[in-house]
Amino acid sequence: MASILAVGSVAYDSVKTPFGEVEEVLGGSGTYFSVAASFFTQVDLVACVGEDFRRQDVQFLESRNVDLEGLEVMDGQTFRWKGEYGYDLNERTTLDTQLNVFSDFQPKIPEKDRKSDYVFLGNIDPALQREVISQVQKPQLVACDTMDYWIDGHFESLLETLKYVGILLVNDSEARQLAREANLVKAARKILGWGPGIVVIKRGEYGVLMFQMDHQASLGQGGLPQGGEMSVFGAPAYPLEDVFDPTGAGDSFAGGFMGYLAGVNRSDAQAMRQAIIFGSVLASFSVEKFSLDRLKELTYTEIELRYREFKEMTHFEDFQELPTALPS
Amino acid sequence: MASILAVGSVAYDSVKTPFGEVEEVLGGSGTYFSVAASFFTQVDLVACVGEDFRRQDVQFLESRNVDLEGLEVMDGQTFRWKGEYGYDLNERTTLDTQLNVFSDFQPKIPEKDRKSDYVFLGNIDPALQREVISQVQKPQLVACDTMDYWIDGHFESLLETLKYVGILLVNDSEARQLAREANLVKAARKILGWGPGIVVIKRGEYGVLMFQMDHQASLGQGGLPQGGEMSVFGAPAYPLEDVFDPTGAGDSFAGGFMGYLAGVNRSDAQAMRQAIIFGSVLASFSVEKFSLDRLKELTYTEIELRYREFKEMTHFEDFQELPTALPS
Numbered sequence: 001m002a003s004i005l006a007v008g009s010v011a012y013d014s015v016k017t018p019f020g021e022v023e024e025v026l027g028g029s030g031t032y033f034s035v036a037a038s039f040f041t042q043v044d045l046v047a048c049v050g051e052d053f054r055r056q057d058v059q060f061l062e063s064r065n066v067d068l069e070g071l072e073v074m075d076g077q078t079f080r081w082k083g084e085y086g087y088d089l090n091e092r093t094t095l096d097t098q099l100n101v102f103s104d105f106q107p108k109i110p111e112k113d114r115k116s117d118y119v120f121l122g123n124i125d126p127a128l129q130r131e132v133i134s135q136v137q138k139p140q141l142v143a144c145d146t147m148d149y150w151i152d153g154h155f156e157s158l159l160e161t162l163k164y165v166g167i168l169l170v171n172d173s174e175a176r177q178l179a180r181e182a183n184l185v186k187a188a189r190k191i192l193g194w195g196p197g198i199v200v201i202k203r204g205e206y207g208v209l210m211f212q213m214d215h216q217a218s219l220g221q222g223g224l225p226q227g228g229e230m231s232v233f234g235a236p237a238y239p240l241e242d243v244f245d246p247t248g249a250g251d252s253f254a255g256g257f258m259g260y261l262a263g264v265n266r267s268d269a270q271a272m273r274q275a276i277i278f279g280s281v282l283a284s285f286s287v288e289k290f291s292l293d294r295l296k297e298l299t300y301t302e303i304e305l306r307y308r309e310f311k312e313m314t315h316f317e318d319f320q321e322l323p324t325a326l327p328s
Numbered sequence: 329m330a331s332i333l334a335v336g337s338v339a340y341d342s343v344k345t346p347f348g349e350v351e352e353v354l355g356g357s358g359t360y361f362s363v364a365a366s367f368f369t370q371v372d373l374v375a376c377v378g379e380d381f382r383r384q385d386v387q388f389l390e391s392r393n394v395d396l397e398g399l400e401v402m403d404g405q406t407f408r409w410k411g412e413y414g415y416d417l418n419e420r421t422t423l424d425t426q427l428n429v430f431s432d433f434q435p436k437i438p439e440k441d442r443k444s445d446y447v448f449l450g451n452i453d454p455a456l457q458r459e460v461i462s463q464v465q466k467p468q469l470v471a472c473d474t475m476d477y478w479i480d481g482h483f484e485s486l487l488e489t490l491k492y493v494g495i496l497l498v499n500d501s502e503a504r505q506l507a508r509e510a511n512l513v514k515a516a517r518k519i520l521g522w523g524p525g526i527v528v529i530k531r532g533e534y535g536v537l538m539f540q541m542d543h544q545a546s547l548g549q550g551g552l553p554q555g556g557e558m559s560v561f562g563a564p565a566y567p568l569e570d571v572f573d574p575t576g577a578g579d580s581f582a583g584g585f586m587g588y589l590a591g592v593n594r595s596d597a598q599a600m601r602q603a604i605i606f607g608s609v610l611a612s613f614s615v616e617k618f619s620l621d622r623l624k625e626l627t628y629t630e631i632e633l634r635y636r637e638f639k640e641m642t643h644f645e646d647f648q649e650l651p652t653a654l655p656s
Binding site: 001040182184186231235237242260263265271304311315316317319320 | 531
């Protein structure tokens, strides 16, 4: 079992959905990622918070195998995000963003974490993502998230970061925007040409597609593909009757995905597929209640059970031969 | 191997996409369904055309195992449809619809087809769908398609038809509209309460979900579910780099789906899953070229190969146990 070095945001979220609302609850990409991954392994979280960060939130994260030596407490206020979802829970409106201390965030990797084998670069400035990579000696697997803001305004910097990344996790609109290509398969192929050996495309309620260069050997640091064929893995999302709060679903996915890989210390093609399912499992639980509420009460037994439900939900046998050949 | 009795439209389509356009080519739901199903079994097509229906189109359908005894040639012109797709191939604009002889269509089932075990009711007036059912003695499996027009304007009639239907095939917006419920799982549960033992929800590029009452025994004529738990099967769509013309994808799906079931003469849960994959395979081929062009040149060997690609694309193994249990 290996631990994960994760860099991301820790925030206080205020969220409104048609089913209720919460104010100033613990959130942020680094938080969701860490809590989801903590079911599988220890997470060393590098992030920053303000002086107002609540003691109970520190205690909660520590209770979940999250090492906080890299959590810097800075002068000022913790990052605030306020958003609202309509009945179409795929559409989110950001009402207010106050970066606060996060705008001055300079990730410093604790000495003890500089030999981490598994690194997750949350959605921050691509230049900072590279700084993190440069502080880690020889990671076995570097995964990276990003968003439209960086794709739009820091495209060249993001491309530079991708050279050092083994796995890029994005949603479908981000993949299209990044590759400037409407067709997802073509977009994935283009992105794979820029460095990552794997592109994971999250499609919310429609599931996940993973595109992978067939040359597994190339998936070391940097993960530059040597060319060759592309293979695809596709999984549906877990069909839920009640979705209360989609906040953090993508980060919970990333946490389940990386958590499993580090937990079993594998990065082969079959483990990647299993990790996609664990990512989908954690994302599906995350949205069942507000904020981190469902992840807080979740057990590993429930996670295993839902993994098996995914297997049952997607399994089909080889076809039966037709009894007689048709004239063709 | 059983044959399929299919009722649907035969039309001349004019289609424009960003990649080209065709004028007055053979189309219609009954046509796409029959051609796709013809790779697996014989289809007895009940439909109507006008005096202008081309001899070469009759010959083509006959060359594909499609029995045309039930194809009525009526006074007037064949159904015309004209549509356009933008770069988002999920969005289609109907430019012109001329029902012509189709507006007076009264399906008459040939004597020899009244003992059909497999019946597909294409997208026509629900009252006519019931007339078809009433003319067939004791079908083993009745599947049915519909569209927003009938859901909007003939809701009660459609509900009456659903009492006699074992499988409803709809797309996701139709499922939501029919059940008046935004959540797809809840929508499926509601529809299953109205008669069908199975609801297949087509989501275009996002794949397919199949919801099924666990009481298999109830899947006879009418297919009234006896209550009980609902099981789900989910499959992604085949990721295509080039989609030229989405026209007929849903009907090709239905043809591959029913074609396989009739071809192997099965309606058990495992065969249903295999049929969903064959439906997805036929739909994926259908959109690769304009009109019926790809299906015309398709071979059964290619179909089997793509089925195996689907298996490879969706397969994942059971997870590896974590090396050491985490404190929880």
